[in-house]
Amino acid sequence: MSVEITINNRFSKTGSRERSNEDSLTEMFDRSAKKRGEKTRHSSSKLKETTKVRVKSKKVARNRKTVSATQVAIQEDQKWVLDPWILILTITIIALGITMVGSASISIAEQNNGEPFYYLYRQLIASGIGIGLGTIVLFTPIKFWQNIGPILLLIGLILLIAVLLPGIGKEINGSSRWIPMGIFNLQVSELAKLVMVIYLAGYLVRHNENVRTTIKGFFMPMLILTAVSLLLLMEPDLGATVVISATAMGMLFLGGVRLWQFLILMLIMAVSVYFLIILEPYRLARLQSFMDPWADPFNTGFQLTQSLIAFGRGELTGVGLGNSIQKLFYLPEGHTDFLFAVLAEELGGIGAISVITLFSLLVSRIFVLARKADLMNQSFSAYMMFGLAIWIGLQAFVNIAVNMGALPTKGLTLPLMSYGGSSMMIMCVVIALILRAEHETRFKYPLGSNVWNKLLGLEKSARKQRAGKSF
Secondary structure, three states: OHHHHHHHHHHHHHHHHHHHHHHHHHHHHHHHHHHHHHHHHHHHHHHHHHHHHHHHHHHHHHHHHHHHHHHHHHHHHHHOOOOOHHEEEEEEHHHHHHHHHHHHHHHHHHHHHOOOHHHHHHHHHHHHHHHHHHHHHOOHHHHHHHHHHHHHHHHHHHHHHOOOOOOEEEEEEEEEEEEOOOOOOEEEEHHHHHHHHHHHHHHHHHHHHHHHHHHHHHHHHHHHHHHHHHHHOOOHHHHHHHHHHHHHHHHHHHHOOOOOOHHHHHHHHHHHHHHHHHHHHHHHHHHHHHHHHHHHHOOOOHHHHHHHHHHHHOOOOOOOOOOOOOOOOOOOOOOOOOHHHHHHHHHHHHHHHHHHHHHHHHHHHHHHHHHHHOOOOEEEEHHHEEEHHHHHHHHHHHHHHOOOOOOOOOOOOOOOOOOOHHHHHHHHHHHHHHHHHHHHHHHHOOOOHHHHHHHHHHHHHHHHHHHHHHH
């Protein structure tokens, strides 16, 4: 019995040892498996974390690149305070115009005033005054012009009536278009063109939906245009009437006027111009001389034939600056309406094509800037620049076409070039308005904003609003 008990005890001890060994091995495998699992999870978590870090770093790098690219684009966009193309083209046209006015007016200035550079000096003074007025306009917010549009229209109508009154208006060559202002004569029609563009731009912003959908919205500006046109025709000034009417029609068309209304308006305008021509003998004579200027080259066709002779003498390269023959008492108004003919004679076809190119680039650039303003939801600036571009382009086209015999003779100057104080000063204001409108589309805080805020009390009202919100 003792032997069996001893054996059993031995077997039981041995089995317990084996089981304990088995348990210890199992635990060891489990622990190793757990360690491997923890390592795997740890490595996978580390991989995920590193992947996330890499993704975040890539996103941050992309964002930094985007921000830097945006900053570069903004810096590039704001590199010029004013649009350089408008400035360069305008300065070039004005400089060329002053040079040609000095050349074309020497003989007539010597005869009439005893001073060869009389008209040149006056043109330089008008340019200086125009640049001064343009500088003031450049620092004036576009919102100011938008708000003051109806007042400017009223002032324009008063001046158009005043120029017809005896003792106020000054008559030159049978037309009463000027009001003496001391050092210069104000040509009211030039101011009326600017006033109509500013007013119509504001009207299209205020009543855009009515202009697009109702007859009333289209009819109201037509009443104002009719009143302005009648006053201009009483001076008489058919050329300015045509330019203002065409500019207004172009602005209304861009403003969304329905096509059938626009076509009816064009028909009415064409019929009106036809009757205005045939009912006035001098206008009918101009039209007939335009059709065949050589039928009466020393009377009704004299001005046009002399202009065509100037173009023929200039050929391709011209006879040289200052060497024109036609300006020596042959070509009337050589320094004003027919300045382009003298330029073509002295600078040739190359000079004439260069002037046409300069005006084409200027008008095209203004249209581009107007489109940008429209995309930036600055509707008033867009409509105003569209109107000013149509005005400049149309008047330059008519003047050049008249000089070349493609249109009947009209008393329209070549913008920024022909002699005329009112024209030069108003055109400088026009260019300043364009530069200001373009400047405000790119800069959040435009030129002179702080000064105008103080003048108009906007800064004080903003402070009061902030103070009220804090309470």
